Amino acid sequence: MASDTDYDSDGMRDNGNGGSSEGNGRRRRHPMMTWRNNLRALVVDNGRICRIMESGLLDAYGVEVEAVGTGEAAVELIASGETFDLIVIEMFLPFMSGPETARTIREMGITSKILGIAPMYWEKDAQEFLAAGIDEFLEKPFTPELFVPFLREIDNQK
Amino acid sequence: MELGQMQGRLAEYTRSLYMEGILDAQFLQLQQLQDESNPDFVVEVVSLFFEDSEKLLNDIARALDQQSVDFKRVDAHVHQLKGSSASVGAQRVKDACVAFRNCCEEQNVEGCLRCLQQVKQEHYLVKNKLETLFRLEQQIVAAGGSVPMAEMTF
Numbered sequence: 001m002a003s004d005t006d007y008d009s010d011g012m013r014d015n016g017n018g019g020s021s022e023g024n025g026r027r028r029r030h031p032m033m034t035w036r037n038n039l040r041a042l043v044v045d046n047g048r049i050c051r052i053m054e055s056g057l058l059d060a061y062g063v064e065v066e067a068v069g070t071g072e073a074a075v076e077l078i079a080s081g082e083t084f085d086l087i088v089i090e091m092f093l094p095f096m097s098g099p100e101t102a103r104t105i106r107e108m109g110i111t112s113k114i115l116g117i118a119p120m121y122w123e124k125d126a127q128e129f130l131a132a133g134i135d136e137f138l139e140k141p142f143t144p145e146l147f148v149p150f151l152r153e154i155d156n157q158k
Numbered sequence: 159m160e161l162g163q164m165q166g167r168l169a170e171y172t173r174s175l176y177m178e179g180i181l182d183a184q185f186l187q188l189q190q191l192q193d194e195s196n197p198d199f200v201v202e203v204v205s206l207f208f209e210d211s212e213k214l215l216n217d218i219a220r221a222l223d224q225q226s227v228d229f230k231r232v233d234a235h236v237h238q239l240k241g242s243s244a245s246v247g248a249q250r251v252k253d254a255c256v257a258f259r260n261c262c263e264e265q266n267v268e269g270c271l272r273c274l275q276q277v278k279q280e281h282y283l284v285k286n287k288l289e290t291l292f293r294l295e296q297q298i299v300a301a302g303g304s305v306p307m308a309e310m311t312f
Contacts, residue, residue, distance in 0.1 A: 032190075047210075047238055047241050047242055047245075048206065048210065049203065049206055049207050049210060049241075049242035049245050049246060050241050050242055050245045052203060052206070053187070053188070053191075053203070053245040053246070054245075056191045056199075057187060057191065060190065060191055090241075092234065092237055092238075118237075118241075119237045119238075119240040119241035119244060119255075120237070120240060120256065120259060140240075140241050140244045140245060141184045141187075141244045141245045141247075142245075143184065143187060144187070
């Protein structure tokens with residue numbers, strides 16, 4: 001769903017234009033949880049508030065986070081060799097949609113856990129996103145209650 | 159007013175916002191992300207939220223004002239607003255967006271305009287309430303007190 005509202009820029013912490021990633025410049029000194037392994041996540045969400053909260057919460061729970069605003073930027077990051085244990089993708093990205101992004105990432109051979117997220121749970125959206133290769137479809141807000149079990153699973157399997 | 163009274167007033171005001179459903183547990187998550195390295199996190203995120211949401215509301219109004227309404231565009235904006243309001247804990251704004259989506263699906267302009275009014279109302283309500291909340295917090299800090307950390311149990 002294309003939108004003429006540019007939500008890719010003006011990330012809170014630093015520049016954040018649509019193509020570049022908002023690296024997690026500040027790591028929390030006392031995360032809420034610690035893991036046996038170093039866990040890395042990629043957040044793909046064009047909404048800056050959502051992106052800030054999703055990254056912030058993952059960071060608070062001891063995960064190293066990269067955040068981008070478009071599917072294209074996510075694909076580029078992964079193509080450059082960056083690896084992630086968890087990838088979180090918003091359904092309604094502006095250009096390459098969430099499902100298209102997930103499909104492309106899977107076609108690149110990435111087997112990491114991918115969570116699809118959307119503002120509202122609609123069955124047909126969930127089906128489309130799952131068919132594209134995500135592991136689970138979640139309704140926002142993206143809360144620790146939702147993501148911690150996945151982090152636990154990933155950490156145990158590493 | 160002495161510090162203890164101010165802190166009591168803040169606690170009561172905060173409680174009322176949750177009781178009235180203006181805020182939900184996600185706001186607690188937002189508060190939990192504020193720490194010594196990011197001491198103004200809540201105010202900053204809330205300001206960005208209102209900046210984004212005001213623009214979205216204007217975009218929605220403009221889209222509904224067209225001769226031939228592009229409901230997909232309206233729906234996309236409502237989606238964005240639902241996502242961001244859910245992310246900061248603005249519960250009633252979020253709920254108003256859910257109702258809005260149904261009107262978009264029905265392609266009903268009158269219905270959408272009514273929904274827009276509802277969302278705007280809730281938006282301005284939460285904005286005023288949070289401005290008051292932040293003002294109460296500032297008064298406490300100015301008086302040399304501290305604002306207690308939000309509790310996760312709710």
